[in-house]
Amino acid sequence: MVLMNAPLVLGIETSCDETGIGIVRGRQLLSNTIASSMDEHARYGGVVPEVAARAHLEALQPSIDAALAEAGVTLDEIDAVAVTSGPGLAGALMVGVGAAKGLAVALDKPLYAVNHLVGHIAADILDAEAGELEYPTVALLVSGGHTSLLLVRDLTSDVELLGETMDDAAGEAFDKVARLLKLPYPGGPEIDRAAASGDPTAIRFPRGLSRASDMASHRYDFSFSGLKTAVARWVEQHEAAGQPVPVADVAASFREAVVDVLVTKALDACERYGVPRLLLGGGVIANKRLRDVATERAAAAGVAVRIPPLRLCTDNGAMIAALAAELIVSGSRPSTLAFGADSTLPVTEIQVAEDPDATAPGRIATRVAS
Amino acid sequence: MIIGIDTSLGTAVAAIARDGEVLADEQSANALGHAEVIGDLLRRASRAAPTPTHVAIGMGPGPFTGLRVGIATARAFALGCGIPVVPVPSHDGVALGILLSDALTGTETPRFAVVTDARRREFAYSVYDGIDDDGLPIRILDATLSPRDDLDARLAEAGAVRYDATSVSAAMVALAAARALDAGRELAGSEPLYLRSPDVVAAHAPKRVSA
Numbered sequence: 081m082v083l084m085n086a087p088l089v090l091g092i093e094t095s096c097d098e099t100g101i102g103i104v105r106g107r108q109l110l111s112n113t114i115a116s117s118m119d120e121h122a123r124y125g126g127v128v129p130e131v132a133a134r135a136h137l138e139a140l141q142p143s144i145d146a147a148l149a150e151a152g153v154t155l156d157e158i159d160a161v162a163v164t165s166g167p168g169l170a171g172a173l174m175v176g177v178g179a180a181k182g183l184a185v186a187l188d189k190p191l192y193a194v195n196h197l198v199g200h201i202a203a204d205i206l207d208a209e210a211g212e213l214e215y216p217t218v219a220l221l222v223s224g225g226h227t228s229l230l231l232v233r234d235l236t237s238d239v240e241l242l243g244e245t246m247d248d249a250a251g252e253a254f255d256k257v258a259r260l261l262k263l264p265y266p267g268g269p270e271i272d273r274a275a276a277s278g279d280p281t282a283i284r285f286p287r288g289l290s291r292a293s294d295m296a297s298h299r300y301d302f303s304f305s306g307l308k309t310a311v312a313r314w315v316e317q318h319e320a321a322g323q324p325v326p327v328a329d330v331a332a333s334f335r336e337a338v339v340d341v342l343v344t345k346a347l348d349a350c351e352r353y354g355v356p357r358l359l360l361g362g363g364v365i366a367n368k369r370l371r372d373v374a375t376e377r378a379a380a381a382g383v384a385v386r387i388p389p390l391r392l393c394t395d396n397g398a399m400i401a402a403l404a405a406e407l408i409v410s411g412s413r414p415s416t417l418a419f420g421a422d423s424t425l426p427v428t429e430i431q432v433a434e435d436p437d438a439t440a441p442g443r444i445a446t447r448v449a450s
Numbered sequence: 451m452i453i454g455i456d457t458s459l460g461t462a463v464a465a466i467a468r469d470g471e472v473l474a475d476e477q478s479a480n481a482l483g484h485a486e487v488i489g490d491l492l493r494r495a496s497r498a499a500p501t502p503t504h505v506a507i508g509m510g511p512g513p514f515t516g517l518r519v520g521i522a523t524a525r526a527f528a529l530g531c532g533i534p535v536v537p538v539p540s541h542d543g544v545a546l547g548i549l550l551s552d553a554l555t556g557t558e559t560p561r562f563a564v565v566t567d568a569r570r571r572e573f574a575y576s577v578y579d580g581i582d583d584d585g586l587p588i589r590i591l592d593a594t595l596s597p598r599d600d601l602d603a604r605l606a607e608a609g610a611v612r613y614d615a616t617s618v619s620a621a622m623v624a625l626a627a628a629r630a631l632d633a634g635r636e637l638a639g640s641e642p643l644y645l646r647s648p649d650v651v652a653a654h655a656p657k658r659v660s661a
């Protein structure tokens with residue numbers, strides 16, 4: 081088997097509520113097909129794992145067909161299959177894992193089981209407009225499912241977790257506060273809309289894990305449940321006093337607290353590790369206020385910010401394929417077929433179940449090329 | 451050649467020739483771990499049947515998470531091979547096995563119910579009565595849920611002997627598919643036999659946090 085230096089990889093991502101199929105040739109994005117079950121979760125106010133898993137099963141095959149059509153390739157041209165092994169919702173992940181194994185066995189092609197969070201970083205290398213990703217970089221990943229601060233020394237071999245949320249993910253906090261304010265799901269865009277006419281300094285909501293006493297053990301960790309409770313208490317007190325709740329001010333002040341703590345901790349990490357680069361990823365990056373504050377404060381701190389296009393920031397299969405393509409080129413062997421879904425996969429496990437007995441397709445490519 | 455995959459009760463992958471000869475019959479009795487084992491089982495089965503024409507899928511009923519692993523794997527495998535899937539109710543596979551083994555020993559098979567655990571203090575059961583001219587079990591009651599305590603009374607009323615299935619043979623699922631194909635019949639729709647809506651509650655008003 082001889083592969084090109086830029087392997088054609090089909091990636092499958094089903095860790096939450098997006099069924100993502102991506103096709104890349106090395107760092108070139110050929111298709112990024114996403115089917116979302118978000119509308120089905122709206123009336124429950126959050127992602128319902130069983131609803132998400134059922135939707136993945138139904139969306140997978142049409143999504144694979146659509147991705148192949150968009151990329152203009154056929155399955156027999158694919159060099160490798162990639163899939164998210166974790167972290168994420170176990171039942172949802174398993175649908176993707178099953179499909180990836182079925183496809184890899186049928187095509188008799190190598191399978192790469194990879195880490196979802198590291199995939200978010202890999203999304204950046206598909207941005208043709210951006211220059212080469214430089215290392216090391218601090219990465220802030222914020223979505224409805226995760227809030228993580230990472231130090232990336234190398235995408236395929238060295239990713240360190242600096243901190244993560246101790247309770248709710250930032251996106252979850254947006255959803256919960258939206259409900260407190262009687263706004264629909266998903267909360268992010270709704271809070272944004274409400275906040276547009278509000279004063280972000282109207283109410284000083286707490287910044288979780290930001291006290292001096294937190295710096296020793298939780299310097300880069302996040303906590304949003306206290307913030308959510310503070311908002312709830314503030315709203316209840318106003319209602320109890322018979323005063324109208326100034327939704328715009330509450331939304332703007334809440335959003336400011338979230339954005340402030342995210343950006344402050346990310347830039348603190350840049351400074352402490354002497355890394356003048358910050359990569360943003362995850363669906364909450366769609367929040368314009370977060371992007372603006374991060375860009376502005378990073379510029380003041382002499383930190384360069386990278387933000388992949390939004391369709392690559394939300395959960396998608398292209399980032400999973402991109403990560404696998406990088407692994408292949410860097411000489412990684414395929415995964416065995418014996419891995420499962422790991423809902424709490426640590427970010428240090430970039431690839432899962434690498435098979436010590438397998439041949440690395442990237443190595444063959446290099447040898448043939450030289 | 452037909453590949454059969456069923457993960458409604460454990461994980462089973464088989465390959466049969468179109469005439470029913472079993473080429474591979476791979477199982478893992480582990481009630482969990484479907485995602486972990488299915489790839490290797492499928493690879494062994496597909497090596498025994500290198501030119502499959504169809505993929506038979508056990509559509510349940512069964513615990514949802516595991517059931518979906520088999521269906522997802524089967525559909526993607528079929529897509530990769532460019533061949534169609536044939537959905538089969540998993541209980542039909544069990545029923546066919548019972549009927550064939552009785553036929554071998556010349557035993558008359560009474561009307562019977564295939565019973566599997568449906569969790570939440572319920573069973574799933576389907577009732578069968580004999581085998582038809584196509585060689586397929588005659589299903590007189592499609593898979594249905596019953597509270598555990600009510601099942602025996604229901605089966606007594608239906609005049610069906612209870613058969614608690616402890617595994618589903620993927621070879622029997624594949625054989626049922628082969629016979630259905632020969633007869634030009636469909637045994638199941640393309641949707642999994644969940645029998646139950648997702649367990650969800652509509653968003654309630656937020657809890658008060660102030661005393």
Ligand SMILES: [Zn+2]
Nearest residue numbers: 200223362395
């Ligand atoms: Zn994500």
